[in-house]
Amino acid sequence: MSEAVLELKNASIFQRESLILSDVSVSIDKGEFVYLIGKTGTGKSSFMKTLYGDLPLKKGEGHIVGYDLPTLKEKDIPFLRRKLGVVFQDFKLLNDRTVSDNLHFVLTATGWTDKAEMKSKIDDVLDKVDMKTKAFKYPYQLSGGEQQRVAIARALLNDPELILADEPTGNLDPQTSVEVMQVLQEINKNGNTILMATHDYALLLKYPSKTLKCDENQIFEVVQKTV
Numbered sequence: 001m002s003e004a005v006l007e008l009k010n011a012s013i014f015q016r017e018s019l020i021l022s023d024v025s026v027s028i029d030k031g032e033f034v035y036l037i038g039k040t041g042t043g044k045s046s047f048m049k050t051l052y053g054d055l056p057l058k059k060g061e062g063h064i065v066g067y068d069l070p071t072l073k074e075k076d077i078p079f080l081r082r083k084l085g086v087v088f089q090d091f092k093l094l095n096d097r098t099v100s101d102n103l104h105f106v107l108t109a110t111g112w113t114d115k116a117e118m119k120s121k122i123d124d125v126l127d128k129v130d131m132k133t134k135a136f137k138y139p140y141q142l143s144g145g146e147q148q149r150v151a152i153a154r155a156l157l158n159d160p161e162l163i164l165a166d167e168p169t170g171n172l173d174p175q176t177s178v179e180v181m182q183v184l185q186e187i188n189k190n191g192n193t194i195l196m197a198t199h200d201y202a203l204l205l206k207y208p209s210k211t212l213k214c215d216e217n218q219i220f221e222v223v224q225k226t227v
């Protein structure tokens with residue numbers, strides 16, 4: 001039995017009326033780490049946005065973590081997003097609250113009520129990204145790499161079936177990118193499935209894995225060269 005957490009068949013990705021990608025047929029199985037590469041403007045973000053319900057899937061088939069994308073309703077989107085962990089290039093942390101309160105905010109917004117369980121979950125995800133000692137800090141008191149690790153912790157809060165990371169190292173220097181990548185690799189080893197859009201070929205070479213490429217309005221799997 002297939003354990004696909006994501007499967008698209010002959011899907012088209014649109015930005016309003018513009019066709020960005022066509023005939024997209026890809027699948028990602030539970031436990032995989034998959035890169036999405038491609039030059040700027042080839043549609044990586046549009047693809048990601050379609051997966052988390054920010055753009056509608058108007059043509060073709062698509063299933064993600066148990067949701068059918070073509071028939072996805074506005075009211076389903078918050079529930080879909082609970083089963084996905086989304087990580088952005090610009091972290092998107094709330095600057096007026098501490099790391100701990102950023103995470104608490106998401107738990108409250110997604111229906112958690114038990115204070116002890118919330119505290120234990122926050123400790124657990126911060127531990128996974130090695131940020132437990134900085135829970136009391138505000139985002140502006142942290143480096144970019146630390147902020148991204150908090151954003152990854154936030155993505156883990158609801159035990160997502162798939163993590164979508166859109167250029168998570170795009171704002172980080174090479175050394176910090178490697179550190180954030182190590183966190184993502186560790187999370188993947190512990191069972192999380194990850195799709196990561198990136199421009200960073202150095203990371204691909206250092207951590208080879210299944211790679212999808214956007215080019216000329218298509219997405220296809222590429223075989224990585226070993227040299």
Ligand SMILES: Nc1ncnc2c1ncn2[C@@H]1O[C@H](COP(=O)(O)OP(=O)(O)OP(=O)(O)O)[C@@H](O)[C@H]1O
Pocket residue numbers: 015016018020038039040041042043044045046047214
């Ligand atoms: N909100 C929008 N409305 C209309 N067209 C858009 C919109 N956002 C992006 N596009 C177009 O869609 C195409 C794909 O853009 P997209 O952002 O998905 O590419 P990308 O591969 O993620 O690029 P980058 O690596 O620069 O982030 C581009 O031609 C872009 O101009």
